[in-house]
Amino acid sequence: MRAHNLxxxxxxxxxxxxxxxxxxxxxxxxxxPVSITTVKRASVPYIVTANGIAEPMQTVAIEAQVNGILNxxxxxEGQAVQAGQVLFQIDPRPYVAVLDQARGQLARDEATAAxxxxxxxxxxxxxxxxxVTSSQADQAEAAATSAAATVAADRASVQKAALDVANCxxxxxxxxxxGSLLVRMGxxxxxxxxxxxxxxxxxxxxxVRFSVPQSQFPDIQRYYRxxxxxxxxxxxSEGTGAPLNGALAFVDNNVDSTTGTVLxxxxxSNPEGTIWPGQYMSVALQLYVDPNALTLPVPxxxxxxxxxxxxxxxxxxxxxxxxxxxSRTVDTLAIIAxxxxxxxxxxxxxxxxxxxxxxxxxxxxxx
Numbered sequence: 001m002r003a004h005n006l007x008x009x010x011x012x013x014x015x016x017x018x019x020x021x022x023x024x025x026x027x028x029x030x031x032x033p034v035s036i037t038t039v040k041r042a043s044v045p046y047i048v049t050a051n052g053i054a055e056p057m058q059t060v061a062i063e064a065q066v067n068g069i070l071n072x073x074x075x076x077e078g079q080a081v082q083a084g085q086v087l088f089q090i091d092p093r094p095y096v097a098v099l100d101q102a103r104g105q106l107a108r109d110e111a112t113a114a115x116x117x118x119x120x121x122x123x124x125x126x127x128x129x130x131x132v133t134s135s136q137a138d139q140a141e142a143a144a145t146s147a148a149a150t151v152a153a154d155r156a157s158v159q160k161a162a163l164d165v166a167n168c169x170x171x172x173x174x175x176x177x178x179g180s181l182l183v184r185m186g187x188x189x190x191x192x193x194x195x196x197x198x199x200x201x202x203x204x205x206x207x208v209r210f211s212v213p214q215s216q217f218p219d220i221q222r223y224y225r226x227x228x229x230x231x232x233x234x235x236x237s238e239g240t241g242a243p244l245n246g247a248l249a250f251v252d253n254n255v256d257s258t259t260g261t262v263l264x265x266x267x268x269s270n271p272e273g274t275i276w277p278g279q280y281m282s283v284a285l286q287l288y289v290d291p292n293a294l295t296l297p298v299p300x301x302x303x304x305x306x307x308x309x310x311x312x313x314x315x316x317x318x319x320x321x322x323x324x325x326x327s328r329t330v331d332t333l334a335i336i337a338x339x340x341x342x343x344x345x346x347x348x349x350x351x352x353x354x355x356x357x358x359x360x361x362x363x364x365x366x367x
Contacts, residue, residue, distance in 0.1 A: 031361035034350035036313055037297055039340045044293040044330050045286045048220065050264075052210030052234065052283040054275045056201035057267075058174050063196045064189040065167040066090060070197075077181045081172045081200065088197060090189060092168035099161035106154035113147035120144035176202035177273075201277050206270045207249065208234050210283045211261035220264070223287045224251055230285060232266035237280040244268050244275065248285060294336040300348040301326055301334050310340070311347040311354050319347060319358045 072089035075081055123140035126132045179199040183189055189197065212220065223230060230248040235241065246268035255262050266283065268275060275281070301308050301324065308326055311319045324339030340346070347354065354360070 031317070031359040032319070032350060032353045033363050034311075034313075034319075034347045034354070034360045035363050036345045037300060037348045039336070039342055039344045039346060040295055041292050041342050042295050042333075043289055043291045044295060044333060044335060045289045046219075046328075047330055048212055048216050048285040048287065050210040050212055050283045050285070051237070052208040052266075052281045054206055054208050054234075054277055054279045054281055056176070056203055056277045057205050057207055058176070058202040060173055060176075060200045061196035062087060062170060062172075062198050062200065063192055064088075064090060064170065065191050066095065066164050067190050068092075068094065068168065068188070070183060070185050070187050070189050073181065073185050075178060077198075078178060080177050081175065083172055083175045085172045086169055087172055087178075088170040090168040090170070092165050095161065095164040095168055099158065099165050102154065102157040102161045106151065106158050109147065109150045109154050113144070113151045116140070116144040116147040170197070172200060174200060174202050175204075176200040203273060203275070203277060204270050205267050206275050206277070207265045207267055208232075208246070208275070208281050208283060209263060209265045210281075211256070211259065211263050212285070214255050214260050214262055217255070217262045219287055220251065220262075220285070224248060230287065232268075232286070233284045234266065234268060234275065234281040235284075236275075237282050241274055244270065290335075294340065294342060295333045296336055296340070296346060297348050298329055298332055298334045300346045302351055311351055312340075313345040313347060313360055313362075317360050317362075319354045319356065319360050321356045 068090040070088060071091050074086050074088070081087065120137075120140040120143065123132055123137040127134055127137040177200065179201065181198055182195045183197045220230075232246045232248055233243045234246060235243040246266045248264060249267035250263075250265035252263035264285070266285070296310070300310055302310065307323060309321055309323045312322050313319055322339055325337040327335045327337040329335065347360070350360075350363075
């Protein structure tokens with residue numbers, strides 16, 4: 001009997017040992033490595049973004065105003081020209097001959113008019129003494145008046161002929177850059193013909209036109225009416241061009257009912273000629289600067305089924321999910337309207353491995 005009790009006790013002890021060994025301590029969840037940032041207040045501009053197209057400040061199609069042979073072209077295609085610079089020379093000889101003829105006719109008719117006026121003066125004196133009749137005096141006065149009118153017409157003809165001679169020399173009406181030469185030297189050109197001789201685009205300064213939704217128009221209108229200059233920054237949509245600063249120069253007087261947008265234009269000095277007509281631009285219109293905006297880096301804000309949220313980190317290094325409202329984004333910053341306070345710590349990298357209540361380890365800080 002004693003041996004049997006010892007055996008039972010031995011089996012019971014073995015079972016207890018097995019059960020004890022089968023119970024393991026629960027594994028501790030590892031901390032998730034994350035990067036954090038602090039909610040800060042900063043001066044952030046209020047910016048309206050849009051896509052735009054550059055267009056010249058002015059465009060002039062150069063056309064001949066007289067007919068003739070094109071004798072000379074004084075510029076190269078694509079060359080920058082200055083206002084008043086001679087571009088083309090049309091053969092002036094036929095028009096010089098007409099001008100000389102008009103001047104000669106004027107001199108002849110001036111002499112005739114002077115003689116007629118002297119006769120009218122003499123007849124006016126003789127009629128008082130009865131040596132000539134009143135009819136003769138009237139005829140002399142009429143002849144003098146007619147001669148004076150002929151002189152006036154001759155002077156107009158001289159001015160017209162002189163203008164034609166001057167128009168044989170075609171000058172640039174504006175400063176700008178020439179396009180493709182459409183008529184070559186030696187060709188016969190005609191007044192007001194199509195196509196023009198060349199087209200000049202003024203690109204310094206230059207305009208960029210862009211449209212904004214009508215929902216943003218009241219804010220734009222309010223700040224534009226103050227008279228203060230609204231800053232506009234334009235960056236080429238393609239390539240590596242540096243952004244240029246300009247100013248809002250034009251607000252259209254109607255809303256496009258088809259697109260629900262308002263046309264705006266910004267003016268840029270374009271000193272290096274980096275903006276080219278027809279170039280697509282990314283435009284940022286700054287209306288004002290918020291000096292006390294609550295900011296976060298854009299990657300810190302996530303979007304879920306319930307809206308936007310962030311993960312905050314408390315003093316126990318525990319991640320908590322917090323819904324937030326983002327009013328707008330500017331470059332790499334998100335402007336927080338509600339849900340956070342200044343100084344709170346927010347996860348900016350590593351959120352994909354987090355769930356509410358996860359323990360975190362901040363990257364770069366030794367444990």
